[in-house]
Amino acid sequence: MSTRSAAAPLIAPSILSADFARLADEVQAVANADWLHVDVMDNHFVPNLTLGPPVVKSLRAATDLPFDCHLMIDAPERWAAGYAELGAHNVTFHVEAAADPGQIARAIRAAGAEAGLAIKPGTPLDPYLEILAEFDTLLVMTVEPGFGGQEFMAEVLPKVTEARRRVESGHLRLHIEVDGGINEDTITAAAEAGADVFVAGSSVYGADDPAAAIERLRARARGAG
Numbered sequence: 702m703s704t705r706s707a708a709a710p711l712i713a714p715s716i717l718s719a720d721f722a723r724l725a726d727e728v729q730a731v732a733n734a735d736w737l738h739v740d741v742m743d744n745h746f747v748p749n750l751t752l753g754p755p756v757v758k759s760l761r762a763a764t765d766l767p768f769d770c771h772l773m774i775d776a777p778e779r780w781a782a783g784y785a786e787l788g789a790h791n792v793t794f795h796v797e798a799a800a801d802p803g804q805i806a807r808a809i810r811a812a813g814a815e816a817g818l819a820i821k822p823g824t825p826l827d828p829y830l831e832i833l834a835e836f837d838t839l840l841v842m843t844v845e846p847g848f849g850g851q852e853f854m855a856e857v858l859p860k861v862t863e864a865r866r867r868v869e870s871g872h873l874r875l876h877i878e879v880d881g882g883i884n885e886d887t888i889t890a891a892a893e894a895g896a897d898v899f900v901a902g903s904s905v906y907g908a909d910d911p912a913a914a915i916e917r918l919r920a921r922a923r924g925a926g
């Protein structure tokens with residue numbers, strides 16, 4: 702049975718797969734996106750290292766797209782609100798790195814952004830259903846965080862379905878976002894499971910025409926492609 706969201710799907714290209722030497726141009730190339738997904742990695746929570754507040758600050762001046770900052774970092778309580786202060790629309794951090802997720806969510810919201818909670822593929826959803834009331838987005842990782850270009854893990858989709866049921870029954874109000882391995886082939890299963898925000902790195906920036914790739918993903922997520 703499909704638990705597809707009735708909401709319009711949001712497509713969030715990940716600049717992790719962009720050319721970092723030409724970031725402003727790369728962001729212009731996805732101007733038809735809904736959110737811009739900004740992966741922050743610290744070489745501790747994940748083995749990779751990407752970018753931090755100075756780059757987000759500069760990029761903020763280069764586009765009007767809402768920033769969806771995905772913090773794959775230790776000690777998110779030290780940094781999360783700072784991204785909100787830089788103008789992020791949404792700041793998402795990992796529950797595996799957080800001692801007190803609710804407190805961080807409140808700090809993000811107090812600094813003017815929406816709050817998101819991310820869970821890795823091996824992290825169950827059930828222990829966190831209660832605290833999700835303090836969040837605007839649940840990010841279900843569909844790969845192990847750290848790198849773009851990995852294969853989609855369909856086995857995590859039951860967590861998306863469970864979260865969508867909680868939303869449909871009125872117990873939660875949340876965006877349900879999937880991140881990792883999303884392309885024209887995999888997005889349908891994620892949409893049918895109930896996701897309404899779709900991060901796509903390599904399938905957008907690896908395409909000849911990133912804007913056209915976004916439109917194709919959007920059509921598929923709507924069930925029209």
Ligand code: DX5
Pocket residue numbers: 715716717718738740771844845846847848849850851880881882883900901902903904
């Ligand atoms: C991975 C990042 C993703 C990544 C997705 O840890 O969180 O946002 O950019 O890249 P693709 O779409 O190539 O799997």
Ligand code: ZN
Pocket residue numbers: 715738739740771880900
């Ligand atoms: Zn991400």
